[in-house]
Amino acid sequence: MKLTEAEIISKLETIEGWEYEDNAIHTSLEFENFKDAFSAMSRIAFEAEALNHHPDWSNVYNVIDISLSTHDAGGVTEKDFALARAIDTIVEEE
Numbered sequence: 001m002k003l004t005e006a007e008i009i010s011k012l013e014t015i016e017g018w019e020y021e022d023n024a025i026h027t028s029l030e031f032e033n034f035k036d037a038f039s040a041m042s043r044i045a046f047e048a049e050a051l052n053h054h055p056d057w058s059n060v061y062n063v064i065d066i067s068l069s070t071h072d073a074g075g076v077t078e079k080d081f082a083l084a085r086a087i088d089t090i091v092e093e094e
């Protein structure tokens with residue numbers, strides 16, 4: 001179920017480095033080089049499959065830009081926050 005803007009803003013206080021804009025939550029991750037960025041993308045891809053929830057993302061060299069929204073719900077849901085937390089855990093482990 002789509003979260004309200006107030007719910008999204010309140011939940012964003014529990015995760016660092018994510019912003020709400022254009023009906024999605026976004027972050028930008030910077031790595032030392034392309035190999036490290038792509039390795040993180042590969043780990044995130046497996047987690048996304050496990051959650052059956054997938055990021056909209058792009059990669060340029062050592063940077064990954066990620067936007068999360070629930071297409072089926074037309075906005076941000078708890079699933080996006082679950083994936084955001086999983087992404088943060090993966091990146092912290094790198």
Ligand code: H2B
Nearest residue numbers: 052053054055069070071072073
């Ligand atoms: N990912 C995202 N981000 N939003 C969705 O609505 C979505 C998804 N739907 N991954 C899932 C897959 C859906 O298409 C399948 C059929 O469960």
